[in-house]
Amino acid sequence: MPAPLLTRFLQGLGLAEAPVLGLAVSGGSDSLGLLHLAVEAGLTCHAVTVDHGLRPEAAAEAEAVARICAGLGVPHQVLRWRGWDRRGNLQDQARRARYRLIADWAQAQGIGAVALGHTRDDLAETFLMRLARGAGVDGLSAMQASRSHLGIRWLRPLLAIGRAELRADLAARGVAWADDPSNDNPAFDRVRVRRAMAGLDPLGLDAPRLAEVAGHLAEVREALEAGMLEAARRHARIDAGDVLLDRAVFDLPAEILRRLLVQALAFVSSAEYGPRGPALRLATERLRQADAVTLHGCRLAPGRHGLRIYREARAVEGCTAAPDALWDGRWRMSGPQNNGLQVRMLGIEGLAACKDWRATGRPRDSLIASPAVWQGERLVAAPLAGWQNGWTAATGRLEEAFFLSVLSH
Known part of the structure; x- marks a missing residue:
């Protein structure tokens, strides 16, 4: 028998004390489940809802969240995004904007950690989506339970809890939730994957099993990151913002070298992520031949003593x-x-x-x-x-x- 929801929520939260915790609450079942579990745990919480202005129902849903929070005694604020220019990937732009808005809100409130309502189902769906794209260990380890970004610690305490469990809990509490119509739109990869998962259940590839595999890969990722950190301390140093790597880095295992280069490039370019795999593999082959390359807004220049990575003019x-x-x-x-x-x-x-x-x-x-x-x-x-x-x-x-x-x- 799985542990009670509250126990698994607190284990997923991983906080030794009960600090002021930010909660991203959209009005859907996952985030409302997050809200009620946090209140039940006795945590001091502040909630925030982002209205992207993309659906006419969004404003009413944000107001509904405000009423629920008021009834629970949780301070709540609505943030509005009106930044889409009708070009590019809407979902990606909305996601990035949501994180920026919430991070700014949290910092203004003196909140250092914000919890998100991603569940075990989200974890399994993300695993399959990335598997279809040929992702490596990092991608297949899917969602991290804790991650620092934009000066905020983002927590996902529901990764061991299924969406159906949360909905059953909300129903028992008499709490209604809003369903985003995009969750049933087959134009989106996640919706198609969600529907396809029903056919995988007879093979034993249900959400709990896929989430379990993603968890195993997360442990592998942690081990690789530890190896990369050790390599960075042995082989890397900083000179006026440039990263200098000694020649011995090219004797490192390929995956450790790849990770070290990704992190160095992200550091020098101040980017959230490093370069994509194919471009980095090609660049690494040229570096092994002592050719200088330009990648990710940086210049990688081999020399007598090693490799210098600096900003491209x-x-x-x-x-x-x-x-x-x-x-x-x-x-x-x-x-x-x-x-x-x-x-x-x-x-x-x-x-x-x-x-x-x-x-x-x-x-x-x-x-x-x-x-x-x-x-x-x-x-x-x-x-x-x-x-x-x-x-x-x-x-x-x-x-x-x-x-x-x-x-x-």
């Missing part, structure tokens, strides 16, 4: 920021005064004005893509190229940031 052309704001997602400049100044890449002309740049020991192309302070067309400072002029360029503790990023994806 074309990737930061036109990137500007105020001196006290982040530039290219990483760099923050500090100096004597900010009025009328702008941060943008150093560029060829700027580097020519830095007479001592060679003394830094850094490659010319890396410095060209580095941050500099400008007043119009006049270069004020280029700290990474050896011309401080009272300014510094910092992006926190770079070594720690890189090694921590190894464990956060």
Whole structure:
């Protein structure tokens, strides 16, 4: 017999104490089940609903969630997204916007963790969708129970609970939920997979078994990440935001090397994810032949002592920021005064004005893509190229940031 829902919820939450917990509640059965279990557990919660403005019913559903939260004594806020330009992948854009809106809301509320209502069924469906795409270990391990992104810890405490169990629990509580019509639209991969799963049950490939396999692969992923972290500490270091890997990395097992390169590229480019598999495999083959390659907005340049990964100049052309704001997602400049100044890449002309740049020991192309302070067309400072002029360029503790990023994806 499976453990009671509340026990499995608390085990999935994995929190030693009961902090203020953010809850993403859409009004569907999964997220409403999450809400009621959190309240039953006695946790201090704040709920949030994102109205994407894509369905006329969405506003009424958000109001219904607000009423339920009020009845439970849970503070609730509705966030609205009106950013779709009718181009591109709607579901992907809506998902990204939802995470950004919720992360901003949580940080404003002083909330460090937000729980999502993904269930064992979601885990199994995601496994099959990624299997169809030929995913590797990371993809097939599907959803993580805990993940850091956008400065927030995202938790999925319902991954050991089935959707039918949650609905039965809500029905027993007398709670009604809303059904999104898109959940029955066969135009979406997830809906087709959900329907196909009914035919897999007789083979023993039901949602619990698929989720179990995804859990086994998650353990494999954790072991590979630990091996990659050890390799990073032995073979990687940071120089002015560039990642330097010694030549011994090419003797590492292929999967450890792949993961190390993915993490280094994501770090240098400030990207959420690394490059796709085929492009990275081709790049790795060329690197083994000592060819320099451009990938993921970065330049990978082999040398006598190893491999340097730095920002590609074309990737930061036109990137500007105020001196006290982040530039290219990483760099923050500090100096004597900010009025009328702008941060943008150093560029060829700027580097020519830095007479001592060679003394830094850094490659010319890396410095060209580095941050500099400008007043119009006049270069004020280029700290990474050896011309401080009272300014510094910092992006926190770079070594720690890189090694921590190894464990956060």
